[in-house]
Amino acid sequence: xxxxxxxxxxxxxxxxxxxxxxxxxxxxxxxxxxxxxxxxxxxxxxxxxxxxxxxxxxxxxxxxxxxxxxxxxxxxxxxxxxxxxxxxxxxxxxxxxxxxxxxxxxxxxxxxxxxxxxxxxxxxxxxxxxxxxxxxxxxxxxxxxxxxxxxxxxxxxxxxxxxxxxxxxxxxxxxxx
Numbered sequence: 044x045x046x047x048x049x050x051x052x053x054x055x056x057x058x059x060x061x062x063x064x065x066x067x068x069x070x071x072x073x074x075x076x077x078x079x080x081x082x083x084x085x086x087x088x089x090x091x092x093x094x095x096x097x098x099x100x101x102x103x104x105x106x107x108x109x110x111x112x113x114x115x116x117x118x119x120x121x122x123x124x125x126x127x128x129x130x131x132x133x134x135x136x137x138x139x140x141x142x143x144x145x146x147x148x149x150x151x152x153x154x155x156x157x158x159x160x161x162x163x164x165x166x167x168x169x170x171x172x173x174x175x176x177x178x179x180x181x182x183x184x185x186x187x188x189x190x191x192x193x194x195x196x197x198x199x200x201x202x203x204x205x206x207x208x209x210x211x212x213x214x215x216x217x218x219x220x
Contacts, residue, residue, distance in 0.1 A: 044068065046147075046149050046194060046211070046213040047069075047072050047118065047149065048072075051071075051072055051073055051074060052072065052073050052074075052117035052118055053073065053074050053075060053117050054073055054074070054075045054076075054077065054115065054116045054117050054118075054143075055069055055072060055073040055075075055076055055077070055116060055117065055118045055119075055120065056077045056078070056079065056109075056111070056115070056116045056118070056119045056120070056141065057069055057076075057077070057078045057079075057119075057120045057121075057122075058078075058079055058080070058106050058109070058119060058120070058121045058124055058138075059079075059080055059081075059106070059121055059122065059123070059124030059127075060078035060079065060080045060088060060101075061080060061082075062087065062088065062091065063078060063087075063088035063091045063092060063097075063099070063101075064091075065120075065122065066078055066088075066091070066092060066095075066097050066099050067092075067095045067096075067097045069120070070097045070098060070099065072118075073117070073118070075100075076097070076098065076099040076100070077099065077100045077101075077102070077111070077116070078099050078100075078101050078102070079101070079102040079103065079104050079106075079109060080103065081103065081104070081105050081106075082103070083103055085101045085102075085103055088101055089101060105128070105129070106121070106124065106128050106134040106137060106138070107128065107129065107130050107133045107134050107137055108133075108137065109137055109141060111141045112141070113140055113141065114140075114141070114142065114143045114144065114146075115141050115143070116141055116142055116143060116146060117142075117143055117146050117147070118146060118147050118148075118149060119138050119141065119142055119146070119147075119148050119149070120148075120149045120150070121138075121148070121149075121150045121151075122150070122151045123151060123152065123153065124150070125150060125152050125182045125186075126152055126153060126182055131181060131182065131185055132185070132189075135185065135186070135189045135190070136189075139189070139190075139216055139217065142216045143216075144216065145215075145216070146215075146216050147193065147213055147214060147215060147216075148190060148212070148213075148214040148215075148216070149211075149212065149213055149214075150186065150211065150212050150214070151198075151209050151210070151211040151212075152182045152183060152186075152209065152210050152211075152212075153208065153209055153210075154183075154197070154208060154209060154210050183210050186212060186214060189217065190212075190214035190215060190216070190217060191214065191215035191216070191217055192212065192214060192215075193212075193213040193214060193215050194212065194213040195210065195211070195212050195213075196210070196211050196212075197209070197210055197211075198210075198211060
């Protein structure tokens with residue numbers, strides 16, 4: 044939320060919106076809110092929006108091909124999405140395409156961490172590499188190659204410098220797509 048800034052923008056798109064739980068908060072930061080995901084359960088997201096009084100335009104589509112017009116959004120947000128997309132390079136080209144000049148891409152991605160992976164696999168009985176493949180190793184370098192890094196942080200705070208669980212970014216659109 045700090046990366047969003049205090050001043051509302053014209054348009055925000057949340058990709059990989061899931062249940063839509065973040066939409067009520069995002070609606071306070073823009074005049075026009077959009078959300079998309081690959082799942083076919085947008086009716087439940089619509090219902091949540093009605094219950095919370097959140098106005099959002101919802102769409103079922105993959106990040107690789109959203110169908111939104113060029114330069115449509117001031118901010119695109121993806122929370123724990125990029126490690127699941129089928130074509131990371133195409134997804135990032137699509138984000139570049141739909142961002143307005145001067146727009147920002149805010150994203151949070153899991154960090155590959157052997158110690159954390161061990162704990163997670165113990166409790167989930169599933170190795171994180173079974174779920175993510177090698178995506179966690181590829182996402183951050185690919186983001187940094189394709190966008191201007193405005194801000195990069197790790198979670199959790201100081202501990203994250205030694206045992207990072209997530210990386211989060213505020214990225215700027217590059218001059219060329």
